[in-house]
Every structure is written in C-alpha cells, then in structure tokens.
Amino acid sequence: MDDFLTPVSTIRITGKKEADVSRSLVNSQPNSSTTTQTKTSPTSTEDALQVLKQQPSYDELIATLRFLSRHHPDNDIPTIRLPSPTSAQVVQVLVSEIVTNHWIILKEDAGDSKNSGYKLLLYCLSSITGINAILVRLRALIQEYKSDTEGSGKVKRPDIHLNLETLLDLLATLLKGDGWILEAWQTARTSTGGDAATSAVRMRPRVQEILALFGGGRIVSLAAEAEAIVKANKTAKDDNYDIWVADAQQYTTWLGRNIVTWQLSDVSPRHPKFGSELFSKGLKLGHGDALTKHVLGELVLKKMSEPSRFGLLLSNLPPTEQRKVLFSILKLLSSKYLDRLGHCESEESKPLVAAVAGALGSIVAENSSLKNYLVEWLTGSSGAGLGEGVGIRRAVLAVVSRHRHDIVTVLEKSLGQFGDQLYIKHSPMLQQEAHVEVLLLSAGYVHRVSPIKLTLMMRTGVWLNAISNRLAAPHQKARLLGMVVGEALSNLVDKGDKRLNFDTEKEFEDMAIWSKGLTQVSDEVGSIEPLFESPPTTLPKKKAASLKATHAAARPPAQPPQTGFIIEELSDEEGPGDDGLVPYAKPESDAEDSDDDPTLIRRDKPKAPVYVRDLIRYLRDTDNYDLQKLALTSAPTLIRRKAEYGTEVKEHADELAGLLIGLSDKFDMEDFDDLRLQGMIALVVAQPKIMGPWFAKTFFDGDFSISQRASVLIVLGLSSRELAGFEASTYSAAAAFPSKTLPERVEKLYLPQNTSFYQPKSSSSLKALPPNALDGIAHSIADNFLAPMAAEAADSATGPNALKLSTFTFRLNNPEKVRHITKTKPRIRSIPNTTASLLSSSFFTPLISRFQAALHSSSSRIRGILFNPYLLSLYIKTLALIIHASGPSTLSLPQMTVELWRLLLNTSVRTQAVGDLQLTQAILLGFMALLDVNEDRMRDLCQEMGRELIEAKDWVAGVFGNLRGGDEGGEEEQVKMLAAGVLVRLGEGIEKWQLVLVGDLIGF
Template identity: 80%
Template structure:
C-alpha cells in the first residue's frame, strides 16, 4: 500500500533560532542579493521596474504606482506615458503580472480619491502603449484558448477565461472618458520634440498609430472575441454579461464623443485633417449613421455649438465620404425635424425649414464640393430624399438658391430628367413625385432670380418633349404629374389664354392645387434656434373636473339628490322585446379573495386606459406585467373607438406604433403576438393615409429585427383586406358605440345574411392571428384560383359536354310541370366583386406605392448594402411579395390605378434580383407565383390590355413559370414541392390562354424578342 504514495520532493524546515547564534545579528552583507537590491519606494523608473518584477506586496505596489504617476520627464509628461523602452517594459509588467494578481484588491480600493490604487493603475496605463499591451495580451490568451480547446483532452489552463474577463474589465474602465484622442495627440506631440523640421516627420507615424488603433476596429474585434469566450464559460446566472467595448455601436458612440472633444480643442485648428481622418475611419466600422448623428448633434444641433467645426471636419474628408456624410445628415434633418410637418403648408413650418437651411449653410460655407453634392442630391435618379417629406427639399433648395448658377443647374437637370421616356416608364412613382417637387420649387426660385432664364427654357425642345412624353405615358399618375407641372410653369411665364389648362378631375383637384402652389414657395436662411429644442408634441388636455363634479353637473337643476332605495313594482307580463334579455351569469369566485391570508389580496389593480396618453404610458412601463397586459388587451378597442372622435390617435399614432413594433414578450404572455398585431392593425385602420406610409418607411429604414419587420408586413396585408371588406375584425364591433348598433334580432331583419361568393364583414371575421396569418390567406386565394381550372379539367375528362345532363336539379323544381325534364349543365362565372374607388385609391396610393417604391429605391441605392441583406432574407422577401399580392387583390379590378400597379408588380416579380433569390427556394418561388396569381385574378377582364401593353413581360413570365414547372418533380402529395408545382401549373395555364387568345395583339411588340 505504501508503494502507491511516491514522494515528489522533500522540504526541510530548520528553525532560525537553532541554526543561528542568537548573539550575532545579521548584517546587511549577509542578506540575499535580491533582498538587498529591493527598495520599498523606488527612486527611478528602473527601480520601479525591478520592484514590479519581484512580486511586490500591495503596499509596495501602491508606492510604485504613485511614483510612476508623479515622475515627470522633461516635457512635463509622466515617463510611463511616453513611448520609450523603459515605459514599454513597465506597461508590459503591469498588464501581464500585476493586473492578473492584484486586480481584485485594486477594484476593492477603487474610490473617489485620485491616490487609490485603482485610479493610479488606470492613470499609468492610459496611453497608446497601455492599450496596445492589453490588446496583445488579449490576442495571446485567445489564441492559447483556441489551440488548447481544439486539441485532445481538456484545457491545460482553465483560468484563461478568468484572465480574459479581468483584461476586458480593465479595458472597459480604461477607455472611459471623452478626452482620449486629445491626450494621445498631446503626448505624441510632446514626445516628437520642439524642432519644427523634425516635428512633422516624427509625428506622422505616431498619428498613424493613433488612427489605426482607435479607428481600425481592432479593439472591438478582440474585445468581442474575448467576450464570447468569457460567456461560453459562465453559468446560466451570468448570461447578461456584456462589455460595451465589444459592442460596435456603443464603441462608435464613444469614438464620436472623442471626436467632438477633439474638434472643440485647439489641436483641431492646428491639424484639422487628423479629426477628419479619424472620422473617416469611424464611418467604415458599420455604424456610420450613428457616428454622424452623434457628431452632428454635438457640434451643430446644440446651443452654443459652432457649426463651422463640423464643416471643417466635413470638408477634409475624402470625396466619397463627404457625399455619404452629407446625405446621411440630410436624412437626419428630415426624420428628426421636418417629417412630422406633413406637406409643410402652415406658416408654423417656415421657421423650422429656415432653421434647417441655416444649419446647412453654416456647415457647407463656401465649399464648392459640398454645394455640388447638394445639387446632385436634388437631381440624381435615386436622390431628392425619396420617401421623405417635402420639407427637406425646401430646406436644401433654400440653401442652393443662394447661388444663381446652382439653382439654374438644378432646374435644367430636373427638367431633362422629368421628360425622359425611360425615367417615366421605369422609375418608381414615389421618386417621380419627389423630383416633380424639386422641379416646381427650383422653377419658382429661378423665376424670382431671373425670369428671362425660365422663359427661354420653356421655349426649348426639352420642355416641349417633356410635356409630350408625360401626356403619352401609360401610367395615370405620370400623366397627372405632367399636367400639373405644365400648368404650374405655364402660369409663371405665359399670360392670358396662352396658359395651359388640362382640366384636372375633381378627385385630384386638391393635390393639383398643392403641386401648383410649390412655385410660390420661398424659404430663407434663418437662425438655428428652433433646432435646439425638440419639436413639441401636443397632448390632449386633461379634464380638471372630477367624476363627482361631473355627476353633479349632469343632474337637472332643482332636483334633490336621491337617497335610500327606490322600490318599483314591475309587471309580470313580458313584452315582445323582453325575450332578448339574458340574465347575468352567476359571478365566479375570485381566486385572489379566496386566499387565506388577507394581506396577500391585491386591491390596487390598475384600471383600463381611457385616453391614448394613458395607453402610451402603460406600454412604456415594460417592468409592470399588469400594465403591459392591460395595455395590449385594451389597445385594439381603444384605438378604434378614438379613431373618429378627437385627434388623440392622429397626434400620437407614430409614437404608439413605434412602441407596439418594438415591444417584446418579456413576461411570456398568452396571445402576445396577436394582441400586438391587432393594436397595429387598429392604428392603420384608424389613420390609413398616415400610418400605412409610416409603416412602409419603418419596414425599410427602421432598426428592427426580421420578426419585427415581418409583423409590419402582416399588419399592412391584413389591414388592406379589412379596409377592402374581405375581413372584419371582432374588435371593430366591440369598439362601436351602443347608440350606433341595433339589437341582434332587429339587425337580422335589416341586414340579412349575404349569399355572395365573396366574404362580407358580417360573414367573415378575423380570428386570433397565427404566426403565418398571411400564408393562410394566400393559400385560400390560391385554392380559389385553381378550383375553376381543376373543375374544368375534371369536367373535360368525363366526356363530351353534350352528354352531361342533370336531372337532379329539375326534380327538385316543384314549379316545373315536367319533373322529368332534363337540361344541360351551364357553367356560370362568379360575379366579380367591385369595391368603391375611394377604398381602392387609398390602398393603391398609401399601401402599395410606398412599399414597392421604397423596395425599388433600395435596389438602386449605392449605400444600402445592409438594407439589401435584410430585404433579401428568404422569409422576409417571400412575405413581402405575398403582401404586395394581397394588397393588389384587395384593390380589386375596379381600381383606377390598376394598370400602374400591374406593371410595377409584374416587373418586380420578373426582376433579376428576385428570380435569382428564388432559385432553389420553394417558399420564395411560391411567393413569386402567388404574386402572378393575384395579378391574373384582378386583371382577368383586361388581359387583352395587359398583353397589349406588356407583351414582352407576359411572354417572359410564361417562359420563367414553364422553367419552374419543369424543374419541380412533385410526387410528395401534400408537400411543399407538390403545392408549388400545382401553383406553377395553374399560372402557366392562365398565361398560356392569354397568350393564345391575344397573340395577334402581341406580335408587334414581340418582334425581336
């Protein structure tokens, strides 16, 4: 048994009192060399280095750190912060040994005093050398962790993740503050010397080191990798472990604060290019909009700020970065200040627009390149603030109009683009509307600056061709824009009977008046005071009278309050209307009141919100389960009830929609997604002209997840069905006031059940929404599309039509004198449902157009790589195409803008980007085919016109669907592939019938195809 215990080493401990004579004291010469050279208080950096290497005690460490923080060099800067061999060794020892062994004690010593060990350590490491040493140590530990984890067996050093956590904590505390860049610059300048000839040469590599360290992304990447290792080795209780240095967005914000501090310092004037270079590197870290927003807010949109500082930062950027930052800045101005102004028709909007124009003028100054970029923004094919309000275009034109040549250039380019045939045919209508606004605004400025210039331009062939091409455009809105622009410019130049007058229809008279009025708009450069305060949000006034006072006021005058009980004798005879009275059910026992302990019974249950502001307050309180549950269950009814009474919903719609979209299921509520969707649906139903474009813009521009963007599409799709009358929400009946409803028995007399093949609000209600709500609707529409073809195929397979007789229906006819008479089966075509043009116009203008126009703009935009990656997610893209198909189907065949909708959606389905994504993806292929199903369904009666106007697209669609059908094998009955194959077969049959029937019409257009 003793053989199992093998001694590794033997240590003998001798008593000092026995080994040494007590009378002979130990002299200093008898001490060990290390002990003799060790000093408790160093007098030079070399002594401090030697002390740190010998595992000092905590008191000795504090003394050493205090000495290093106070030992200044000739430049009045601590030696440890200057780049030198001795400082590099000191920092290396502090990071690799001291921090690892003493970090816990140093953290406990962290206090407000500057002489605490924690503050002294951070001060000694607050340099470029210190940050680099920490990053080198992090990289070494990460590589060691990867090497050992990939090898056989367990980790040899299980403390690696602990050391990584310590270093991340050190890095996080070290980088706190907004003066890092300024201090690094001053240190680099002091170490470079005072000689002017060598200063620039020595500063260049040190400046590059600062730029690569803070702007290169190395800090974020290493910190994020180390954080993932630390999280992987933590328990479930510590899942919320996060380091802000590892978050690219938070690090970008920190970098923005440091850039702001640098631009406000004297060093920015001495070397303005340094801040621009750092800003340029920060833009490439993936959160350029966040960086631009923060720097702009601090240097421009803050009281007492100097916009020239931001202009200096912008003017020293590379040309591509200048353009990117300027366009991002314009988008920020629009979204933060000008979008909520709507059409900006009121006089209250002029000061804010003038303030934005003043900010732009202060930033741009006299920089020619920035002025050229503004002209490009106004006239480029994807510019002019697509999807933004007219306010930002007015502000930019007010800035550009300070130079006559610039505003004339804007007018000439806009006019040439406005009349281009390819532009009219292929550009999104939302984009054409924005450029029409720019054309009218610039024409007004040119008319005031140089009337003869505008007169000469309207006598050229460019103007005549523009109006001719617009009037010959296939799209109705394109023709209307041409008419309105022609009348507006003719009113500026021509007089009397020479003025153009196309006679706009009454339906578009209000819009035409607004467009024509843009030529009279003249904005000036104003002060920036209105920008320093956020736009006020008007809240409905609270009622100051209490409920008791209200009841007292409602009592008729002179009538004393009733006290006691009122006894009234009722007759036993029941009238005919009392049959409908249903007695109240016996109340169930309250679980809370049945508790044995009365102290546990809750008596402070929140009441349901009565006003929209209360609903917003409930939704904001994400930590209270009762308020969240009550808000979600009340929101659909409250919003619908308040829709037409007062302005609460209209004033707070965007804020309420933002809260509902971003709400997360923190408490794991039942039917959470359904309630949240119903709240958003109620908002769109209440304000369709405002909220439908808002949701479309949020889908493309908002910073939301895939599931949140999908909920936006589901809301738009289901709302379009409800507005069109295909569905009716149960919340709409609950939100109706009792004075506007009839008893059920009486309502049946006046509103009989419809026998139409199409669902009506009384026969179809929205059930609780499943996660695939749109998929279910799409499936039902697909089945109704394929059913007639399947029936016809089965009918033709049973024999000739002449032999198909029906005796059953004649036998059921009691009024027929000859019961045995037989008659042939005749197929009746279902009645095509027609909805009012007003509803169809709302759906096409405010639902369909913003969705498809913004998608096309995102495809053509050069700065939307992140947006393209999100939009082309397979699930999101398929849901988007299904939403467009449902909106098109909801508009119906009587929509005035159906030709334009058909052309835009058909071309989108055939676009290279969509078809390339659909290759090998059955879900996306089915969504594309469903889009064709919706188009063929609503255009059933006008396929001749479709083949005449889009012959190439029809044949191309037929060829593509034929290839899809041939590439699918099917066979899995009820499976996804079989379903898509059947859908492709149905679309192929319908397209084949149209091509065969209208072949002669398509011959002229198909020459050379």
C-alpha cells in the same frame, strides 16, 4: 476566484496612523512633480520592471505604480507613457501578471483618492501602449481557448474565461470618457521632441496608430469574441452580463463623443484632417447614421454650438464620404423636424423650414463641392428624398437658391429628366412625384429671380417634348403629373387664353391645386434656434382635415336603411314585459377577500388605460408585468375606439407604433405576438394614410431585427385586406361605443340576419393570428386561382399531368365542391375606388418605391435586409396581397402591375430564388395575384408589357421543369402546382392575344 486568492494576513490602519498615511498619499499624487519615496519605491523604470516581475506585495505594488505615475520633468509626461522598450515591457507585465492577480483587490481599494491602487493602475495603462497590450492579451487567451476546445472539447485552463472577464472589465473602464482620443493625440505629439521637421516625421506614424486602433474594428471584434466566451461559461443567473465595448453601436456612440471633443478643442482648426480621418473610419463600423446623428446633434443642433466646426469636419472628408454624410444629414433633418409637415405649405411651416435651411447653410457655407452635392441630391435619378415630406426639399432649395446659377441648373436638369421617356416608364411613381415637387419649387424661384429665363426655357424643344411625352405616357398618374406641371408653369409665364388648362379630374383636383401652389412657395435661410426646441408633435390643421376626409372615404359605405313597415312575429320565449334589458347580477364575493393571509390581497391593481397617453405610459414601463399585459390587451380596442373621436391616435400614432414594434416578450406572455400585431393593425386601420407610409419607411430605415421587420410586413398585409373588406377583426365590434349600437332585440327589426355593415359576405374573421398568417391567406388565394383550371383539366385530355393527378384525387374526395367550382367561377369582389386608391398610394407605392431605391443603394446593411431570403419572400407576398386586395377596379392598377411585374423579374430577385423554394413560391404568388386582378386586362398587358410576359413565361416554365414534385402535399409539389397554374394562365393570355405581341416582340 475566491478559491484561488487566500489572504495571508490583514492589517487595519485606524486613527492617527490612517491620517498620516492619507497625508503622505496626498503629497504623492501623480500630477505632483515631487514624490515622497518609501523604502520599497524604485528609482528607475528598470527597477520598477524587476519589482513587478517578482510578484510584489500589495504595498510594493502601490509604491511601484506611484513611481510609474510620476511626470517626467522635461515634457510633463508620466514615465510609463514615454516610448521606450522598457516602458513597453512594464505595461506588458502589468496587463499579463498584475491585473490577473490583483484586479479584484485593487477594485475593492477604489476610492476617491487619486493615489488608490485602482486609480494608479488605470492611470499607468491609459495610453495607446496599454490598450494595445490588453488587446494582444485578449487575442492570446481567445486563441488558447479555441485551440483547447477544438482539440479535446474541454478547456485545459479553467481560468481563461475569468481572465477574459477581468481584461474586458479593465478595457471598458479604461476607455470611459469623452476626451480619451484628444489626450492620446496630445501625448503622442508632446513625446516626439526635437525640431518641427523631426517632430512631424515622428508624429505621423503615431497618429496613424491612433486612427487604426480606435477607428478600426479591432477593439469591438476582440471584445465581442471575448464576451461570447465569458457568457458561454457563465451561470444562468449571470445572463445579463454585457460589456459596452463589445457592442458596436455603443462603441460608435463613444467614438462620436470623442470626435466632438476633438472638434471643439483648440487644436482642431490647426489639425483638421485628424478629426475627419477618424470620422471617416467611424462611418465604416456599421453604424454610420448613428455616428452622424450624434456628431450633428452636438456640433449643430445644440445651443451654443459651432456649426462651422462640423463644416470643417465635413470639408476634409474624401469626396465619396462627403456625399454620403451630407445625404445622411438631409435624411436625419427630414425625419426629425420636417416629416410632420406633410404636404403643408402654409405660413406656419416657414420658420421650421427656414431653421433647417439655416442649419444646412451653416454646414455647406461656401464649399463648392457640398453645393454640387445638394444639386445632385435634388436632380439625381434616385435622390430628392424618396418617401420624405416636401419640407426637406423646400429647405435644400432655399440654400441652393442663394446662387442664381445653381437654382437655374436645378430647373434645367429637372425639366430634362421630367420629360425623359425612359425615366417616365421605369422610375417609381413616388420618385417622380418628389422630382415634380423640386421642378415646381425651382421654377418658382427662377421666375422670381429672372422671369425671362423661365420664359425662354418654355419656348425650347425640351419643354415641348417633356409635356408631349408625359401626355403620351401609358399610365394615368404619369399623365396627370404632366398636366399639373404644364398648367403650373404656364400660369407663371403665359397670360389670358394662352394658359394651359387640362381640366383635371375631380378626384385629383385637390392634389393638382396643391402641386401648382408650390410655385408660389418661397423659403429663406433663417436662424437655427427653432431646432433647439422639441420637434412638432401635431400636424397642421389643413393636413389633418385632408387626412380625416381620406380616412372617412376609405371605409366601406353603409348600406341604405330599409324603408316601409316591417312585420315580424316575436318569439314566445320572451315575455310581454321583456324589454331586452338585462338586469345586473348580484355581486359575488371577491376571491381575494377570502384569502386567509390579508398581506396577499392586492389593492393597487392597475386599471385599463382610458386615454392613449395612458397606453403609451403603460407600454414604456417594460419592468411591470401588469401594465404590459393591460397595455397589450387594451391597445387594439382602445386605438379603434379613439380613431374617430378626437385627435389622440393621430397625434401619437408614430410613437405608439414605435413602442409596439420594439416591444419584447420579457415576461413570456400568452398570445404576446398576436396582441402586438393586433395593436399595430388597429393603428394602420385607424390612420391608414399616415401609418402605411410610416411602416414602409420603418421596414427599410428602422434599426430593428428580422422578426420585427417581418411583423411590419404582416401588419401591412393584414390591415390592407381589412381596409378592403376581405377580413373583419373581432376588435371592431368591441371598439364600437354603446351609444352607436342597438339592443339585440331591437337590432333584429332593422338588420337582416347574418349581415353586417362592415363585414361582406365573403369576408372572414381575424381571430388569433398564427405565425404564418400571410402564408395562410396566400394559400387560400392560390387555391381559388387554381380551382377552375384544375376542374377543367380533370375533364380534358390536355393540361399539366400534375394538375390532373391532384384534381382527380380532389374530385373523388369533394364531388360537391368540384360541381360548384365547375359551374361558377369565383370572381374578385369589386370595391370602391377610394379604398383601392388608398391601398395604392399609402401601402403599395411606398413599399415598392423604397425597394427600388434600395436596390441602387451602396449600403451593405440595406442590401442585407433586402436579400434576406425570409424577408424577401414575405415582402413579395405582402405586395401580392395588397394588389389583390386593391382589386381590378383600382385606377392605378396599370402602374402597380408594371412595377410589381418588373420587381418579380428583377435579376437580383430571381438569382436569389435559385434553390430557394420559399422565395420561388413567393414570386409565383406575385405573378398569380397580378394575373388574377388583371384577368380582364390581358389585351392591355400583351400590348404594353409583351416582352415582360414572354420573359415571365420562360422563367416559370424553367421553374416548372426543374422541380421534380411527386411528394403528395409536400412543399415542392405545391410550388410545382402553382407554377403550372401560372404557366397555364400566361399561355392562355399570350395565345389569345398573340397578334398584339407581334409588333412588340420583333427582335426580342
């Protein structure tokens, strides 16, 4: 730009003359009604337009801008903002000519004075007309750039990207401020004039123009397109060029600030629909949750706030938008304040639950439609806060219980849904548990308000059918929920021997006791002041103790120590005085001390973090290479070491996980991805019951990229296998305290060779994780699944040709392995039920339940995440690895099998797999894992899921028939081999138990 602008002359004003000029500028401020006229000052808008068209000098430009900034004597509006054809032409000339030629000079003149040329120009363009003119100019330049590049491949005008950069800078500068939209609305209203009826007619199209301009995506889309062109023509040193207007999330935040300013103004109660319409349009920009969070935080969750203003904003939205925003508010309140409460119903949680209930009560007030949406959220088939803690359900019920009719409605609908056979069979278990909590809590409220009403409900056929259907359910968890609800409600109504008692198993006794205690929980709608404080950072003691017990039970049991005397011949290599202690080596000279230049010696090297808070501080400092490197290399060992000692990891687990997921490789470190994954795996292994659901929730709800979401799935898959004992991380031994280990010479006396307490014989060691870590494990499992069938098919005349050909080559190259495979069939290692139960409840159930809930979601963002081909295939592989790691001894295996099988047969999933070999392979791996762990349950599968088995066989047969194969070792050949193996296993099971299938398949 310096080459195009050559100064002709420069005039410096100093001393008294400068003071005189400053005094004249002060007397001619835009807000002043009297303006000092110079010789070159125009006298009308037409004169100003002629001056601007004739390439004015700098002094003439300042004088013209000062004239245009004057306020009109009648309506106190700047002349340039009065709607007229001449004003529109003036704005167009300012944007297309003046800004292009004078912007850099005017920015250099940007001072504190209101009469500087820079601020006068911004003042003249701060209107709807000015913003529209900028957008029109941006679109014209973008079209010109595209037409040039598409035709000849080169841009005819090399200054296009410079003009785009100038206009983007102007647009971003103009839109700064939180009261922009309020000022635009007031200007549009004041400039209408006339009587009330005429003013209203003229006002309506101008208001619609404001809504369309700022509520639509026109500004963001054009700015983003222009920014991409500017970046494409930038040099490498200017890669950090960013304009906030081109970022949809930053623009949404700006829009939220302007909506808050509007709602807090005096005109909002008189014109409530404008703010609601603007808020409704802002929700469609792609960051509706962020917009809701900002407006909610400013109008409700802030000191000296006015929650009634937010209720006014919400009540004027369309019904569908009201429901969407209210449900988003419930999710935000739960994640920010109540998720930490977990399953705690103690007195310590009541103030916070009452505060959240108070915030909801102030928003809902007496709005009947909003109260109906709360009832729908509690009783809907996909509602009640899937995956959220019980705290948000307590808060909502506290608001609903203020009206007797509403709480009775909740109980009746919950009871009818609880006993529905289709609901019991098809709903995710996580969803059923949430609805059971609502049922028990609402029963307690109804019993306190009207005991006779609850008694009459338990004498109806709805109650009897509900308990009967639950006890007849094929899945253990569904039956258990029926027993818990039956005992809890019977204890409220019946007395003495009439109370139901199912003698719940000891394994579920704690859960049953806690669930039955929900009927005694009573929350109130309190003050929202506790929400102004920082959210709680620690779990209640009762919950923490239960998590510790669960984690301790999840670890593989230690082998019993050997008894008796041990006689072992010692090696002669060790002298009689060798006690196994290694002496310290002589200190070597520091390499830095030998440096010739003493200024290059670093004495401020950071030390490795010792505490978790230091690790968090290191991870937050993203501009320091040394701290980032130390944090990543120390995180896996430090987290594992602190897992069993103190509460540091437990209290900061979610914060650590958030930092690790969002960390970017800013310094191009070696093994960055591996170290980051190992840190997250260490977190999950240290606190599986907390971090398993947290990572599952983050995958669906977090604002992360595809690669970051993929890392979440990899972490869940690998950590589940480590917890199950199939893998052993190299960081486990490094994390052990020295006081817990023996010297190597002494350890030989107590531990047999090649054994370890935490590494089973069949396990492998996790070292550096390749990008396809889950794929490698999945392929190894698939090989073990196919090996016995391949060996048998090679010796038989029957069997798939693909298997025979591949197996024949395998037998020629590996005769010993084939002989071993033929003799002994690999078996799934039986693991303790505690670990299998943990994998089911904390890994598998949150992942698959949230997926099923997201399938019914109307959010395009969620569905876009779900049906990304890479993420969907990785998601299915993760579920397959988790169910395979759980093994055949899992008590909840029937329920897990049903849920995963139906997900694999989902119409949307199978449609997405058409033509996608990667996703097809993932689905086949899912079937393979299910058949592997259910090898001894084929009769039960044929009896309970006959239709699903036949449907799966038909689909796999279609896949096998549509694949050509033939490319030895190719991807299509591998998928065809896997389809053949699954087809053979399904055929064997169906043929063996075909008589069981007859009754279920009549009419199929």
